[in-house]
């Protein structure tokens with residue numbers, strides 16, 4: 323059998339692309355290396371608990387959102403879960419509640435972080451940028467632009483009225499802070515830095531302002547934790563994809579890809595598969611290894627971004643409910659010290675499963691994930707003993723920090739596990755255990771990001787190493803662009819084939 327489209331990698335980007343194409347009537351094959359789908363937005367189960375290995379929240383999955391459009395396009399009903407009302411940022415000297423509700427957030431940020439004309443002007447600009455570019459994302463903005471047609475399409479998504487905002491394309495968040503004289507305000511810069519590191523994997527001085535403004539406002543776009551966490555989400559999504567007729571093969575890593583538009587060949591240990599088009603939903607470094615046709619065009623991007631990679635550590639806890647009491651919110655983001663670089667616990671996220679979510683935890687218990695970004699080098703070249711000791715110390719450090727929010731956390735844990743970059747390398751195949759796409763800067767984001775159509779015709783790329791970058795919402799937006807392109811190419815191929823048949 324020859325599939326219309328084969329997709330390599332069943333992370334959120336690959337799954338979303340496959341489901342969109344299948345829902346449009348194309349035959350799709352989705353090949354996943356691991357025994358479960360999900361990749362960095364996947365899950366594992368232990369003793370009745372479900373843990374999210376990376377992403378714990380789905381962003382903008384409500385009606386009209388980027389994720390909502392995806393669910394609509396594949397005919398899937400709304401997410402079932404907890405729409406987070408916001409979360410609490412624990413700065414070294416204060417807490418600030420990041421309300422989802424825009425009016426409450428507008429009041430909170432002024433009372434918690436400063437209410438000078440400069441503060442108000444900065445927030446006004448960030449609100450303006452976020453409003454315009456969230457809307458453009460929902461309307462399918464596409465980068466990098468290759469042609470006048472792309473530029474016109476993007477103009478339509480942004481709207482003429484917002485065109486003056488284009489002057490901020492060359493600004494970083496640091497430029498905006500300096501413009502308003504706020505670069506040295508520790509609490510404000512600390513909070514923005516945490517949100518930026520978490521969403522665009524960058525720093526205030528290097529993150530492009532527009533990307534940072536979108537990252538800072540993801541709460542407003544809506545964060546949802548599915549019932550059962552990612553386990554619940556993937557069960558529904560995979561069931562839906564298979565009901566549409568999609569073919570998902572697990573534990574089936576693609577080792578090599580060759581061929582051309584109309585006749586690609588995917589080689590795995592389980593067998594060889596043929597497809598008219600192929601989508602690589604793998605990180606760019608893996609794609610370059612598997613697909614020689616993409617290795618050359620990807621080379622300059624991979625070289626450029628080699629020092630813009632990072633990893634993550636996560637502590638997974640299954641605990642009695644009493645250990646996570648006393649808080650109104652189930653999600654918290656913590657910073658320990660304004661003067662230290664972010665990562666390694668100095669910016670970490672605590673995600674607790676919702677009360678009564680018995681798909682995430684047995685009755686009377688809760689699943690807890692504590693995650694932080696980290697450097698990759700300290701985890702490389704260690705002996706087994708040194709690795710085990712470093713992992714134990716890292717887990718203990720994160721748990722100690724988390725006790726600022728939940729003082730008894732982990733005292734009677736039923737599950738306690740730790741993931742490091744080595745764990746990610748093992749379970750997602752990501753070289754060195756890099757996660758989260760590149761640390762975004764003006765030199766590698768947007769117009770300079772890895773495009774979706776870098777290779778020969780019919781060979782596409784999607785996922786968090788391509789535009790727009792990391793996160794479930796970015797991957798879902800990328801899947802829309804790639805699915806539209808692949809469906810268009812399939813229609814053109816079908817048209818030419820029917821012309822040839824008629825003339826014979």
Ligand SMILES: Cc1cc2nc3c(=O)[nH]c(=O)nc-3n(C[C@H](O)[C@H](O)[C@H](O)COP(=O)(O)OP(=O)(O)OC[C@H]3O[C@@H](n4cnc5c(N)ncnc54)[C@H](O)[C@@H]3O)c2cc1C
Nearest residue numbers: 331333334335355361362376377378379576785786793794
């Ligand atoms: C700790 C952490 C917390 C995060 N928190 C959030 C959050 O709360 N919200 C959010 O939106 N985002 C979050 N993210 C980011 C988000 O999880 C990722 O950006 C996103 O899941 C990446 O998806 P992807 O499909 O591009 O890549 P991946 O998830 O890496 O998917 C690629 C898939 O390809 C498979 N694969 C690899 N090699 C092969 C091969 N040769 N053949 C076939 N298959 C192969 C892998 O097993 C994997 O399943 C977080 C990430 C981390 C690490």
